[in-house]
Amino acid sequence: MTAAATTAPPPAELSPRVGLAEGLRQTMTLAWRTIVQVRHNPWELGDFSIQPIMFVLLFTYVFGGAIAGSTGEYLTFALPGIIVMNMLFITMYVGTGLNIDLTKGVFDRLRSLPVARWAPMAGRILADQVKQAWSIFLLLAVGMILGFRIGTDVASLLAAVGLMLVFALAFSWVSVLVGVLAKDPEKVQLFGFTALFPVTFVSNVFAPTDTMPGWLQKFVEVNPVTILADASRALMLGDETTGTQWHVASATTPALQSLLWAAVIAAVFAPLSVWALRRRV
């Protein structure tokens, strides 16, 4: 050990707290870390790239004809919803990653460093947003290759993407809570899929609501997945759905309802998560 081990002279004055700009820079660094992890962990990339594409192909070509009469039409109706569903599954990585940090002691190491207390969480959620954007882009690109067409304009498309990212941001807190409470990363995944499968499938993502029994419709109609899927369809397809069972007259109502859901989820789960995390560390 040569120069590297020697101690630097004590700094004259240590700063008493982390500034906002510094905290944001630390958040960026921690987000970078989460993205770089994917490079060494190709199965994760597969999870949020190949798996959703498989879903699109499966539903379009296997079930599409039976549900909508034609695979092409079905793709148009299903893709916005599949993107929403995939978004929810991807948020589970926030909890899995956090749980790994907690169980491996990395979270303690980060807390022992002079970094903003909120930076580790913010970094994870920012990285999640990058993964979300990538996944949405990928699904839209694959959809377009298969014949999906945007019936509105770029502004509406961006609004749909923005709405999904806002919802993902809020829903990440559910994932954080699960990540903090679970004993190990596998349990986070298990819980995520067990809870998310019914919530995402019992919606109008894959089939129109009015084809379902009455008691189920009640749930489907209030399910935020349905509401967000409606908003996305309206924003991406516009008038193209006119006359179909998926038609939503205006994007305004479902978009506002989605934002309301996002606000409620964040208001409940963000404080719960922070409380659970304080208890655990």
Next chain:
Amino acid sequence: MDHAIWADGLVKRFGETTALDGVNLGVRTGTVLGLLGPNGAGKTTAVRVLATLLRPDAGTASVGGYDIERQAHQVRQLVGLTGQYAAVDEMLTGAENLLLIGRLLGMPRPAAKQRARELLSDFDLTDAADRAAKTYSGGMRRRLDLAASLVGRPQMLFLDEPTTGLDPRARSELWSLIRRLVSGGVTVLLTTQYLEEADALADEIVVIDHGRVIATGTPDELKAKTGSQTLAVRPEDESHLPLVTAVVGELTKSTPELQGSRVTAPVTDPAVLPAVVRRLDDAGVLVTELTLRGASLNEVFLSLTGHPAEDGDGDEGPTEGSLT
């Protein structure tokens, strides 16, 4: 002499468990303090409190003159922490792990990369620099973990059981790394379950048990308190046990203990061992074991507390339970 770390009456409870029950300790600048105790004694809790990861329920402590509660951010700028489990990001490479810490400490990217290279080379990890840490051996992970705590050139280093689970070679490598750091002027707080380790590295030892300090002193003072070494002899033929017991008893001037087919007795005179060998040889007694060893942690505990070190699990209450 000034103290880099000072703790006064630290108390930490986890529900019903009192992990720290009024711990006082001081570490002089540039020295190594060994915090010695069995599992569950409160070592990890003490380190976590001093590293600002846990808030004490009572008592005060300062690190580098900064209060651990009111000036936690300053304390974090002074301290490098290496926990019980190598806390490295297994999905990143060794180089990326160190780069991450450097960037978080505010180093510009080129400087952080340069620092990572220096440390990887110092810790003999250059060849593994671009491999994911999950492919590292236990010893390599510990070295990377220690390197990660040194990125910011901390004045103080907290090492929580740095060698637990390492094989003897990796352990002695880590010891020499720690010695080199100390010769570079770093103040070290080291926890360990091994008397041998505290003896090898520490200038001063604080022995804790059930969250209380039960002894403080230099390794030599502590060993003087706990007395002698132990001689153990196991004859090949069990029928020789009475003879061996008699010889050992005569030469050590004590009443030897019989543990199975092994005779043990405390020894203070270095001439005893060769004398025992001569006498047994003369009598034609073959032995399968003949050892002289220093006091173990158990013996230290026995003589300090009157009870052996309990090997309780769930060290340090809920923290460990939930984090393992």
